[in-house]
Amino acid sequence: MDPILAIIGHVLLIMMACQSQMLLAYWRYRAQRRRAVARFLSSNSFTTFAMTRARRRRRQPRHQWFFLAEMQEPRQHWVYPRSTxxxxxxxxxxxxxxxxxxxxxxxxxxxxxxxxxxxxxxxxxxxxxxxxxxxxxxxxxxxxxxxxxxxxxxxxxxxxxxxxxxxxxxxxxxxxxxxxLLSRTVLFGDSITQIMDGFRRMGFPHCVGAVDGTHIAICAPGGRPEQYGNRKNFSSILLQGTVDHRGRFVDAEVGWSGKNHDAFVFAHSALCSAMDSGALIPDNHDMVLDGIRIPPVILADGAYPMRRWLMKPYGRTATTTAQRNFDRQLARCRNVVERSFGRLKSRWRCLSHRLQIREQNVISVVTACVVLHNLCESKGHPIVGGGECPSPVLLSQQEEQDYNGNTGHLAEGKMVRDALARHILGRMDSL
Missing domain, CATH: 1.10.472 (Cyclin A; domain 1)
Known part of the structure; x- marks a missing residue:
């Protein structure tokens, strides 16, 4: 054999052996790589990430299609055209x-x-x-x-x-x-003498107003019906109003929850504090009957506590003619506040049903209605095209009795009430 051919064959055999060894090593490396990747994916949160990335890649064309489909047309109007x-x-x-x-x-x-x-x-x-x-x-x-x-x-x-x-x-x-407008419209002003004359013509002397409360229905704020729920099972706030003989509001307290009693609202009102201290009406309007000093009085129903300046009826304790006559005259004159509430709600119909406004705006809306009521009454504007609303929800006799035990001002209040009862009966006998 030619030695050159023998050398060439030997070299080819060596090359083939080396190539086979290289291929074997390469396939071993690939197998080891697959096993390592499998172990990594099985023991690491990267699996979720890889699957999510693959899912996003598959959905990316579809997302782009939805994005193009949901694009709106360019805005045509800066202000939407409306008719005025x-x-x-x-x-x-x-x-x-x-x-x-x-x-x-x-x-x-x-x-x-x-x-x-x-x-x-x-x-x-x-x-x-x-x-x-x-x-x-x-x-x-x-x-x-x-x-x-x-x-x-x-x-x-x-x-x-x-x-x-x-x-x-x-x-x-x-x-x-x-x-x-509130401070310029809802006030006693300089007309205290005129108010007294008006109530005297109605049958009750030395009176400057009548007080009562009414419920204004509102939406339960923040899903909390128990916070403003009243005994009639709806959410409301209380409007405590004091009116003169013409039905104009001279004082208004707004904002207390409807679950509170009228007497509680009255005891914590600015009207009660001002009348107790004598800051609202000066002392020169007092009069003396049977040796008892009588201040200007305000009329109320049986749900309110007794004061020397706050007159409530005798109720079931009335036994004499003077006491029964006192109750009749008081009810007749105090009815002006209930009629004022009826005119207020009939004139401003937003107060006749549940106010669809936010909790923080309720007081301002009700106060504005009171101010506008006084404005319309002073101008003599009638209520056209609507009857008066029903009288406000009053307390039952049982609820009135719950506050008969308030004895803080009971003694002096009874003295003033008895003196006025005798005075009213004497005036009627003299007519």
């Missing part, structure tokens, strides 16, 4: 006084006076984006909602505004009324 024709061309131009009083509870002249008083607070600046809503329309929106008791959606359709804009206008208007 009803307010500008019908109400302002063609409505007469009767229709104004029927729908807005006040004449157009009173409405413009209210707008002028609130303009510094409700006026908004003109910006480069849009012109502000006029004060007249903002006030009209709020009064319409208070008077009609309708929803924000219906009011927004009428006045050509958004629903949220109507809600903001109502709250801002009520806050402005409470801030600027």
């Amino acid at each position: 024709d009803w307010w500008e061309n019908i109400v302002l131009r063609h409505w007469d006084e009767h229709r104004w009083i029927r729908r807005f509870r006040m004449s157009k002249g009173t409405f413009l006076e209210l707008v002028a008083a609130l303009r510094p607070t409700l006026q908004r600046k003109t910006t480069t984006f849009r012109s502000p809503i006029s004060v007249e329309r903002r006030v009209a929106v709020a009064i319409w909602w208070l008077a009609s008791g309708t929803s924000y959606q219906v009011t927004s359709d009428l006045f050509g505004l958004g629903k949220s804009t109507v809600a903001s206008a109502v709250v801002e208007f009520c806050l402005a009324v409470e801030l600027h």
Whole structure:
């Protein structure tokens, strides 16, 4: 054999042996790699991550398709077009006084006076984006909602505004009324003598007001019906009102939970503190009967505690003619506060059903209704197109008896009541 061919064959054999060894080592390495990866995935949270990543890769085209399908068209309007024709061309131009009083509870002249008083607070600046809503329309929106008791959606359709804009206008208007008009409208003022003369003509002398409470239904705040739930099984707040002989409010306490008793609200009210200290009515209005000093008195029902200035009926303890006559005259004159509550709720219909507003805005809305009630009463605006609402929910006799044991001012209160009972009977005998 040729030695060269022998060498070439030997080299080829060596190369083939080396190649087989390399292939064997490579396959061993691959097997070891697969076993190592399997052990890692079985003992590590990377499995979830790898599966999630693979799932995302599979769904990525579908996600992109949904994203493209849900894209909205470009916005066409900065402000959604609404019609203001009803307010500008019908109400302002063609409505007469009767229709104004029927729908807005006040004449157009009173409405413009209210707008002028609130303009510094409700006026908004003109910006480069849009012109502000006029004060007249903002006030009209709020009064319409208070008077009609309708929803924000219906009011927004009428006045050509958004629903949220109507809600903001109502709250801002009520806050402005409470801030600027409450102290100027709900007060005794300088008419204490006139109020006494009015109650004296009605049959009760030396009286400056009648007090009672009524429930204003509200939505249970934050799903807490027990916080404001009353004995009639609905959520409410209490409005304690004191009115004069004409039915105008001279004091209003708003905000106590409906589950509280009238006597509890009265004992913690500013009216009680001011009358006890003599800061509300000066001493020069006192009179003397049978040697007993009689301050100006306020009339109440049997649910209230006795005070020397707070007169409540004898009730079932009335045995004499003077006592029974006292109860009749007191009930006749105290009825003015119940009629005022009826006129208040009949004029501002939002108070006749459950107030659909937030808890923090309830007091401002009710207070604004009281102020506007006084404004309409002082202007002589009648309630057109609606009867008076039922009288407020009164306490039962059992609940009235629960507060008969309050003896803090009972003795002096009884002395004043007996003196007034004899005085009223004497006046009737002399007629």
